[in-house]
Amino acid sequence: MLQGTIFQFEKEVQWENAGNGVQRQVFGYDDKVMLVKAKFEKGGVGALHSHPHSQVTYVESGEFEMTIGDEKKIIRKGDGYYVPPHIIHGCVCTQEGLLIDAFSPCREDFLP
């Protein structure tokens, strides 16, 4: 069974370069769920993609032009979104910021 650490401290977890102006910290996880921090430069891009996981996200800071299926919205600090499995989604970061993503099941492709 997969299981990460109980506590995660920002200063101790490595930032990984996810490309396109995005860096990622993988936080808590087990088989069923994973929390990931995605830090975007202004102009950073989450290219349109899909995955079998359900995803819920919180906008911790910044501003994003977010596309989910055929909906496009501007979202800012305090807002959030849900991506059903297999639905195409992506974003452009219009003010630098941080997205808090949770996936179910675990994004095993984000583990070493």
Next chain:
Amino acid sequence: MLQGTIFQFEKEVQWENAGNGVQRQVFGYDDKVMLVKAKFEKGGVGALHSHPHSQVTYVESGEFEMTIGDEKKIIRKGDGYYVPPHIIHGCVCTQEGLLIDAFSPCREDFLP
């Protein structure tokens, strides 16, 4: 099948009083996952409790004395934690702030 809205906007989602100096906004969810914002006053308490859900949390702001099983740590903005199913956990808020909780499966007890 359970499924909430695709987008959640902070100004449109009701805050619910969760007691002990804690307010809650339920954000995105389906059967497998749910994201919840938990806003704590200084001195607010998340009483020790357990549930069958896996939980991953991000500290969006503030400072918390967090107990998970037999570990107790001080956590602040940028940090996070993971709670395995059925493990007793709770916190005291030492500087007002916001926790971003994700649960798997959905916390159906948080739905109307």
